[in-house]
Each structure stands twice: as C-alpha cells, then as structure tokens.
Amino acid sequence: MLLGLRSINLTLGGRTLFDDASAQIHAAERVGLVGPNGSGKTSLLRLVTGEIEPDSGQIIVPHGVRMGYLPQDLRALESTRLLDYVMSHAPGRTGLEERLAEIHQELAELDAMPADTARHERLLAASADLAEVQGHLDHFAIEFAEHVASRILDGLGFAPDDAGRDVATLSGGWQMRAALAGLLFSRPEMLLLDEPTNHLDLPTVAWFAQFLRSFAGGLILISHDREFLNGQIGRVLALTPEGLRSYTGNYEDYVRQRAVEEEFLAGRQKNLAREREKAEAFITRFRAQATKARAVQSRIKAVERMEKVETRGTDRTVAFHFVAGAPSAKRVLTVTGLHKSFGERPVLRGVDLTAERGERIAITGVNGAGKTTLLKLLGGELAPNAGTIEWGHNVQVGYYAQHHSETLPVGSTVLEAVAAASPSRPTPQVRNLLGALLFSDDSVDKPVSVLSGGERARVALARLLIVPANVLLLDEPTNHLDLASSEQLVEALSTFDGTLVTVSHNLGFVRRLATRIWNLSAGEIETYPGTFDEYLASTVRRFALFETAATPEGVAQLTTRDKPTDKERKRSEAELRSRRRSVLGPFERAVVEIEEKISALESEQKQREELMAEPGFYADVDRSSEMGRLYEQGRRELASLTEIWEQRAQELARKEQKFAASEC
Secondary structure, X not given: OOEEEEEEEEEEOOEEEEEEEEEEEOOOOEEEEEOOOOOOHHHHHHHHHOOOOOOEEEEEOOOOOOEEEEOOOOOOXXXXXXXXXXXXXXXXXXXXXXXXXHHHHHHHHHHXXXXXXXXXXXXXXXXXXXXXXXXXXXXXXXXXXXXXXXXXXXHOOOOHHHHHOEHHHOOXXXXXXXXXXXXXXXOOOEEEEEOOOOOOOHHHHHHHHHHHHOOOOXXXXXXXXXXXXXXXXXXXXXXXXXXXXXXXXXXXXXXXXXXXXXXXXXXXXXXXXXXXXXXXXXXXXXXXXHHHHHHHHHHHHHHHHOOOOOOXXXXXXXXXXXXXXXXXXXXXXXXXXXXXXEOOXXXXXXXXXXXXXXOEEEEEOOOOOOHHHHHHHHHOOOOOOEEEEEEOOOOOEEEEOHHHHHOOOOOOEHHHHHHOOOOOOOHHHHHHHHHHOOOOHHHHHOEHHHOOHHHXXXXXXXXXXXXXXXXXXXXOOOOOOOHHHHHHHHHHHHOOOOEEEEEOOOHHHHHHHOOEEEEEEOOEEEEEOOOHHHHHHHHHHHOOEOOOOOOOOOOOOEOOOOOOOHHHHHHHHHHHHHHHHHHHHXXXXXXXXXXXXXXXXXXXXXXXXXXXXXXXXXXXXXXXXXXXXXXXXXXXXXXXXXXXHHHHHHHHHHHHHHHHHHHO
C-alpha cells in the first residue's frame, strides 16, 4: 500500500468536505480524482501531503514512500539556474553532498594529527564512510544524470539555451513547467498532480502524457481534460454527494457506472416509497377493525423492517447557454498584413487570415508562439504594429481571456459584476443565468474578492454569456473548470450558431469542436480546413519526421523541411479527404445511424417518464402496467443499442488510427 485514508473527517469554512472518508491506493495504481469544483479534490491532496490536518481520522503513508506534489497554485521559485533547480530534486543528493564535505573536513583534520592507533582507526572509519557516500553519489550520477534533466526540460518545451536562465525570472506558466520538471526528475513513489496541463500547449501535453504512461509509481490525478484523464488512469475516486466512492476503470467507465448506480438507487427508493405508502394506507384504513388487527400488526412490522434507501441528491452541474446575436455577414473576419512585435521580438509577421460564418477555429502552436497575442489583437486588447483587422457586417464579438477572471471588479458582488456587463438586463434574468452557473440564493451576494479560481472563471463566463454575440473569442476557457463543467461547456459550444475562435490546451475540447486549424509557428500561420486529427494526419504525411514521438493522442514532433507549395498542399489535402471518406465513411455512417436510433428511443422514454409522473397515473392499473412494460422494454433496447454503439464507435476509432498510420 502506498497510501491509506482511514475515517477522514474535515470541515473547512463551516462546510463539511469529508465525512468518514476511507480509501487505499496500492503500488503502481493510477487513480483519477473527480468531483465538482469545491467538493474537496485539492483539499484531499493537501491532506495527503500534510499541508493540512484532518479533524479526525488517519492518513497512512508507509515509511520511505516519497510523494511528489504539483499544486495548481505555485509559490514563486527562488533564484537559481533552471538546470540546477531541476537537478536539485534528486532525492537525498543534498544530504549526501553535505556528508561528503563533512568527511573531507574530518580527513583534513586527521591528516594534521600525530600518528597513533586512535588516529589510524578514525582514518579507516572515515575512509569507509567516504567510499559509501561516494558510491551513492556515483549512483546518482547514473540515475539522475544531467542529460535526463535536459531531456525532461526539452519535453516540457524549454529550449537548450534556457538551462542557464534564472527560474525566478520565468513567467508563472514557465515556473510551473520548471516545478513539474523537477517533480518528474525526482521519481517519487507517488505523484499527486492537480490540473498539471493547465499551462501546457498541445504538443507538450502529448509528450507529458507519454512520459506519465511510462512512470512506474502510483498516481493521483486531477484533470479537466477528459482524454488526458482517460489515457492515464485505471480507477476513479469520486467525491459524490454520498461521500468518497471508488470505481474501477477510467473516467468513461466511471460515468457509466455512476449513471447506473444513481438510476438503481432512485428506482429502488421510488419503489420502496410506493410500497410504504400502500402499507400505511392499509394500516390507516383497517386500524380500527378488530378482524383486521393481525393483518394491521403484520403491516406495521413490515414497514418497520422495510429497507431504507437514502440518497443525498445528485451533483449539481453548470448549464452554459450561448445566445447567438443577429446573423452576421458570411465573411466574418478579414486580417491583412498583420504585424506585431514586443520590443525587438517579432510575434506575427505579415499574417493574412479570413474566417467564415459558423466556422469553429482552433489556434494551435507551442507556448510563446503568439496564440494569446493573436486573440488579444482580434479582441481589441492590443494594437498591431501594422496591418488591418476588419470584422464583417453585423458582427458582435464576445471575448473571454485567461486574465479576465483575474480582473473582475473586486469591490463588487457576483451579481453586481455580471449585471454591470449588461446594465439593461433585468435582475431576475441575471439571477437566472447565475443560477445556471451554480450561483444561487445568497451566493450571488458573495464578494468577488473571496471567490475561488473556479468561481471567478464562472463569473467571467457569465459576463460573456449575458451579452449576445455571433463571434466568440475564447482563450483557455476550460482553465479552472472541473471536468463536468468543461464537458458542459463543450456541449454548449457545439450547438452555438455563430463563429468560434479558440485557444485551448485541452485535447478533447479541440478535437470535439474544431472544424478549421490556424497553426502558429515562427510568426506565420498555416490554415487548414479540417479537424485537428485530419490536420495532424496531413502534417505527418506532408512533412519529414524529426524524432517522431507519436502518441495515442496523435501528436508528433515535426520539422517543416521541403514545405510544399500552396497548390500542392491543397491538392494533397483534397486527396486525403477523399480517401478518408472512402475508407471511413461507411463506419461513420453506421455510428450516426445508431446514434439516431438511440436519440429517438431516448425521446420515447422521456415521454413515458412524463406520463408515469402524472398525478393519478397508477389509478388505472391496466394502463400503468402496459406503460411499465413498454418502459422496461425501452430500457433494455436502449442498453442494447448503447452497447452496439460502443462497439461501432470503437471499431471506427480503430479504423481511424489505422488510416492515420497508413497515411504516415
């Protein structure tokens, strides 16, 4: 066992986070920690590391087990060279070096003493200590070598010249990467990672995912990136309304198991309530009749013995709804000759871009390439050095930036901050919107200054949602959202009728939404009219590979040797799309066909549920029995169709991987 939680109780800020929570994590076990924002995920990691103490219960960590913890919020790093900072994380190296210095000092003192038996014995003992310590240091030289630290820094996006930089001068995001590099270099027995991909770009996320899969120790991971989480874990610890619960499998498995569990408990509770109601009605009706006394007593005892099924309700989730503004012109955006530099450093060099109504554009590229700068230029927060940005007729732009949640009016309440974004909105409408984002009752009167990072992000999103827009510019919109909220955001954006331009490190977010790619590199932008996976497959095929590190996420490190002409590129892209339709089309249609059947059956089941919930429905025994039979039949059909859909979807995924591999 690497970690044990035994009957943990914890209350923070007057709210109970853990009530008799228990769990065990064993060697090499990989666990995803899930739950809504504020449910206690970060607090659980802080309990494990000893940053906070439980009110009662035990945290059991066997002797010798080293924990490596990456928090969401990192304290500023002290001044030292980047490479030295990473190598300082080699476990025990500092103590060994200090002991080595002590032995050398002792030997120097003994060398100055007159020769005698005592001196001779002390010299032998010191020499033995020196050999032992030097042996350990030789082991460190192999296991924790400089080239290992350099490889980790390279994987996390640092340039070779960065090794000598002072970590104290790095930005917050790059300091987080440095801390992650030190953590990975130290090889702890267990990694505790709290949203580790928040400050990573997509290529680095892919490298990090591959690195983690080769990590042999235990892992507790908090992540709002569904695909990243699924690829790393084999078990889920969920902070549910019923407490800390364990589920086998990845996040997808957890979602299915949890849905079945909630359905079963709700159904069992409803059936028991119905049985209890009938028994109590019998008792009330015949209590006064002597001839029914034995039957009444029997019913009373049955009610007392009746199983009690208690549920604490279900997790509340956000409900995003982006209201599109009036229709815009077909050509939404035209960018011509756009230049932007910061001092002597050029970020964008003569960029030309267009965007059409309804496109969903993902801006990709490594950190520092200028993705956020481009969004700031489009959002009007920065002025270009040269070039023009022209929005089409009747375009209404909504802009969500990473820093918006940090620049909310701290002197305002939640309600005031959102209402200020649209002063003409009636207060009830603002309250309804905040309720959908989990701010209800007195929480709308909370001062912005006391909000958590996740709450601030939801307030910033509320300020975006309150104003109709037909173009959305979103910079890392899933940062600080829990996994369920991120999923809800994707669902809402997938039905948004306007145009979307986004920067995101969340692979699942980009994959599910993007219909066009703007890849930013060396100040230039390559545009690709297709999905992220199609873009990657095309890039791998078109460009020569350099130290290819392809992962299941489909990301590889590439170089742009022998870049084709624009005409050749368009022809190859058209050929690729044609081959893809020919090979994958039948499988995609099969999946869509099953999805349509599932959707139709779910609608029928919903209608049946509404009928069964009507007052007096069960008074008609024949009708209720027939409806119950149809509902049960529909439930079985839905389960069967879902199983078929999973098989078809897995088959399609295998075909897609095979197709991408053949195109490489």
